[in-house]
Amino acid sequence: MKRVVIIGAGNVGFHLGVELAGKGYRIEQVFSRNSSKAEQLANRLEAKAIDRFEDLVLTADLYVIAVKDDALVEVSKQVSLGKKIVVHTSGTVPMEVLKGCSEQIGVFYPLQTFSGNEPMSFEQVPLCVEGNSKQLEDELFQLARSLSKQPFRISSEARKRIHLAAVFACNFTNHMYAISNELLSEENLDVSILSPLIEKTTEKILKGEVPKKVQTGPAAREDIQILQQHEARLKEKPTWQKIYRLVSQSIIELKKT
């Protein structure tokens, strides 16, 4: 698996392409409908830029489809590569979306958000692989292991669960920061005053503490008086008030399990 074609020149395509090229893989082509984006990435990877699916070569070993989730179905319909290995990089889309593309299909999903054009090491990026045969999955696992210290075999089903878990741990966490920031802005403060607390909270989890065991705050203490005061304080923000009540209830429930 030494010759690679990258389909999609967005953030994932860029970072995966740079990483593979840096590890000695030969990138043959970069496809993007946007020919200038294809050119730009292809130049960087010493590959050929293409903007039509008919121009895909059949000489590569691995075809990586790194396009947005909602474009994946459409792109899959355009790609037909016989027995070549075709993978997508999505956290949410089942492997089977690729079944018309090839006899050998799989997933190569990096569990990281990529942004900007600064190359980043994949060493600490969890890479989740899946293949439609044991042999292919083994090959993808080897590839993952050659890039990262954290390769995982993850079924489409488990990948969906990871994505859901990531929504809680990242998207919802960010929204908690957002509510916090809005509340503080009414006192002409912002969330930066909480930086040391935020840092500590996250640090504990990154160090491997079990989150429910390090839960603190009024709900964990079942301090009903404070809970009621806080809810009253949120009376003009009904959605946040409901979130306050529900998350507090959930903290109390989880303590009891």
Added chain:
Amino acid sequence: MKRVVIIGAGNVGFHLGVELAGKGYRIEQVFSRNSSKAEQLANRLEAKAIDRFEDLVLTADLYVIAVKDDALVEVSKQVSLGKKIVVHTSGTVPMEVLKGCSEQIGVFYPLQTFSGNEPMSFEQVPLCVEGNSKQLEDELFQLARSLSKQPFRISSEARKRIHLAAVFACNFTNHMYAISNELLSEENLDVSILSPLIEKTTEKILKGEVPKKVQTGPAAREDIQILQQHEARLKEKPTWQKIYRLVSQSIIELKKT
């Protein structure tokens, strides 16, 4: 304000005492009802341990009551110090709880969680001060500034709001990690697989990004299909399902403001 008495030998008392002593303040006494805890901290601070309020000296300039919130009312009733400066260190209790203690009362609230017995620098700890006179507040502000780069004048009202904001940014964030971890445990994984994502999410906020502007995920994209799939997946966890729905709704609402 060079001579200090610390009332309470818990985490805050310990860390504040060690910090003040290290900065050249003279700790005269350490009070704790638990005489061995009083001894232990007093020894460390070269102070005298006491376990009865009658033994409080009147020679100090500043009396710091660093006891748990729910003990503060009770302790306040026991302390009567004429015109001496008396402060508490709570994030939630109004300054007025101290009004029977002295004519000069205030708050000295470090916005950080303290744990363990390893001394830590206060340099980056936001210190929130309040005094019942302009002059006292100025003095407390100077004290805060001598310990930390982040001194703030914060009214009791604003302090309550900061505490509420901290519940969202820290306690609720931790619970999001907890739910995430529980979901992953069903696949024999744990939240550590999300470490790079969690780190990135928090890093953005610590670097000063405005949380609502960097919101990502299915709710931010209003990707109804994924939102429905995720809710369905949570059907056996009704509280988490409600949290999912409500936080997603809140993300969409906040985007529109």
